[in-house]
Amino acid sequence: MKTVLILSGGMDSATLLYDLLAHGDSVEAIGVNYKQRHGKELACAAELCHGLGVPFDVLDLSSLSAFLTGSSQSDPNVAVPFGKYDEPSMKLTVVPNRNMFMLAAAGAVAIARKADRLAYGAHAGDHTIYPDCRPEFVKAMTEAFGLCDWHTLGLHAPYLDMTKGDICKRGVTLGVPYEKTWTCYVGGEHPCGKCGSCTERAEAFEFAGIPDPLLAAA
Ligand SMILES: [Zn+2]
Numbered sequence: 001m002k003t004v005l006i007l008s009g010g011m012d013s014a015t016l017l018y019d020l021l022a023h024g025d026s027v028e029a030i031g032v033n034y035k036q037r038h039g040k041e042l043a044c045a046a047e048l049c050h051g052l053g054v055p056f057d058v059l060d061l062s063s064l065s066a067f068l069t070g071s072s073q074s075d076p077n078v079a080v081p082f083g084k085y086d087e088p089s090m091k092l093t094v095v096p097n098r099n100m101f102m103l104a105a106a107g108a109v110a111i112a113r114k115a116d117r118l119a120y121g122a123h124a125g126d127h128t129i130y131p132d133c134r135p136e137f138v139k140a141m142t143e144a145f146g147l148c149d150w151h152t153l154g155l156h157a158p159y160l161d162m163t164k165g166d167i168c169k170r171g172v173t174l175g176v177p178y179e180k181t182w183t184c185y186v187g188g189e190h191p192c193g194k195c196g197s198c199t200e201r202a203e204a205f206e207f208a209g210i211p212d213p214l215l216a217a218a
Pocket residue numbers: 183184185186191192193194195196197198199
């Protein structure tokens with residue numbers, strides 16, 4: 001099966017990359033540059049793919065960034081909030097319509113390449129804060145992909161009901177090199193340890209019962 005994967009360079013999509021390869025899929029990965037504050041994740045995605053011999057292309061949507069105001073991840077005037085993801089302040093990290101524009105752009109590539117499906121790593125922990133990670137959104141996008149072109153593209157979001165901890169556990173069995181993934185939303189040289197993403201990542205590794213190799217490497 002030919003699968004185009006949206007690879008952010010974070011833990012979830014990196015695990016999905018290894019999962020798809022273990023499943024025997026022919027995988028081509030796509031990163032999306034929307035001038036995200038944590039742009040370092042794309043370098044991680046490139047390195048992961050290079051090591052696996054998986055093709056990796058970056059779609060440059062950086063001109064969109066100037067219009068994505070109000071989100072800490074795309075607007076330099078909004079600071080990244082610290083704390084846990086269930087706090088109202090975390091809504092500042094929501095990038096306007098992010099998953100729809102990423103799925104639409106990567107979906108166009110997938111259709112052009114006659115892929116069977118487009119995969120992305122939305123998971124259960126995202127539901128409370130990110131509306132475009134909800135099962136209802138995935139269902140609607142699946143229907144849209146069935147209507148948007150003569151080539152029918154499937155949408156594959158297998159982690160929708162899994163927590164980040166579940167994904168981490170799975171990734172450990174798959175041998176995902178998590179030291180090569182990037183999660184922190186602040187986007188400095190080292191993980192900040194205080195943003196929602198860092199907090200959630202730490203909880204995932206605690207759940208999996210292993211230390212985060214990225215922190216050990218820092
Ligand atoms: Zn952080």
